[in-house]
Amino acid sequence: MTSLNGQVALVTGGARGIGRGIALALAHAGANVAIADLEHIASTAQQYTSATIGGFTEAQKTVAEITALGRRAIAIQADVRQKADNERMVQETIDGLGGLHILVCNAGVVSVSPVETMNEEMWDVTFAVNVKGVFLSCQAAIPKLKAQGKGCIINIASIAGKNGSAGLAHYCASKFAVVGFSNSLAKELAATNVRVNAICPGILRTQMWEYLADTLKRSSESKEDAWQRYIKGMIPLGRPQTPDDIGQLAVYLAAAENVTGQAINVDGGIEMH
Numbered sequence: 001m002t003s004l005n006g007q008v009a010l011v012t013g014g015a016r017g018i019g020r021g022i023a024l025a026l027a028h029a030g031a032n033v034a035i036a037d038l039e040h041i042a043s044t045a046q047q048y049t050s051a052t053i054g055g056f057t058e059a060q061k062t063v064a065e066i067t068a069l070g071r072r073a074i075a076i077q078a079d080v081r082q083k084a085d086n087e088r089m090v091q092e093t094i095d096g097l098g099g100l101h102i103l104v105c106n107a108g109v110v111s112v113s114p115v116e117t118m119n120e121e122m123w124d125v126t127f128a129v130n131v132k133g134v135f136l137s138c139q140a141a142i143p144k145l146k147a148q149g150k151g152c153i154i155n156i157a158s159i160a161g162k163n164g165s166a167g168l169a170h171y172c173a174s175k176f177a178v179v180g181f182s183n184s185l186a187k188e189l190a191a192t193n194v195r196v197n198a199i200c201p202g203i204l205r206t207q208m209w210e211y212l213a214d215t216l217k218r219s220s221e222s223k224e225d226a227w228q229r230y231i232k233g234m235i236p237l238g239r240p241q242t243p244d245d246i247g248q249l250a251v252y253l254a255a256a257e258n259v260t261g262q263a264i265n266v267d268g269g270i271e272m273h
């Protein structure tokens with residue numbers, strides 16, 4: 001079994017959903033984990049709202065779960081859109097847990113709109129969290145990772161970073177950007193032994209898909225029927241993915257010393273490239 005004993009991970013958006021699954025999997029493999037999330041996101045009509053409230057409270061619950069495994073864990077309140085928050089989050093991880101070896105940029109938001117009627121705010125919020133947030137988190141961690149001559153960055157992209165979707169042009173563009181950014185950063189940092197990879201999850205019923213199933217359901221359809229339609233219609237293996245599926249790949253990537261610059265799908269076969 002892969003051992004990450006003695007390593008410290010920082011997971012953004014790690015309070016719940018995929019980030020929580022990654023944090024728990026890394027902790028099971030031996031890592032101590034800092035979880036960064038935010039309590040309140042500026043509420044707009046265009047992004048999912050109540051569900052993004054309470055991230056720091058949820059982060060503290062995930063910290064308790066990790067502590068119960070015998071690992072050390074801390075919760076940090078941070079908004080990945082803010083440069084100063086990213087710098088503080090990295091410093092609090094180093095101060096609180098004694099280092100930083102694995103950075104997981106997972107925080108993300110989604111919303112749905114055709115391009116023709118999409119307002120600029122929807123575009124800007126999506127790119128601020130999903131793209132600028134990844135850039136700023138990486139930028140804050142790079143000096144520490146480079147200085148120790150070893151480190152691993154895992155950016156959570158999506159199958160939406162491999163193929164477009166109607167109504168999700170802004171989200172898909174943001175996830176294509178995460179893949180391109182990760183690929184470029186992998187080349188930039190390879191000589192310093194800092195590896196950068198992306199994970200492209202498929203469909204997981206986190207709060208993100210609770211929102212999507214509600215938003216994308218047809219007028220004659222229940223939310224549950226819409227969910228089943230997407231699962232059966234899109235996923236060759238016919239079943240949704242789980243946060244632990246994504247966590248297992250994160251554990252692998254954290255330890256895979258010869259893997260960098262990859263964008264790996266965990267999607268039951270939706271995308272095969």
Ligand SMILES: NC(=O)c1ccc[n+]([C@@H]2O[C@H](COP(=O)([O-])OP(=O)(O)OC[C@H]3O[C@@H](n4cnc5c(N)ncnc54)[C@H](O)[C@@H]3O)[C@@H](O)[C@H]2O)c1
Pocket residue numbers: 012013014015016017018019036037038041052053055078079080081106107108109110129133156157158159160200201202203204205206207208209
């Ligand atoms: N659920 C899916 O099917 C799916 C599929 C592919 C990719 N993804 C990606 O996986 C990642 C996690 O998604 P999830 O499904 O677990 O969603 P989620 O909504 O359950 O979790 C996202 C977390 O990010 C936090 N967050 C949002 N904005 C933030 C900010 N500005 N600063 C700090 N934290 C912030 C939220 O509070 C929340 O805890 C996202 O990047 C998402 O785009 C999800």
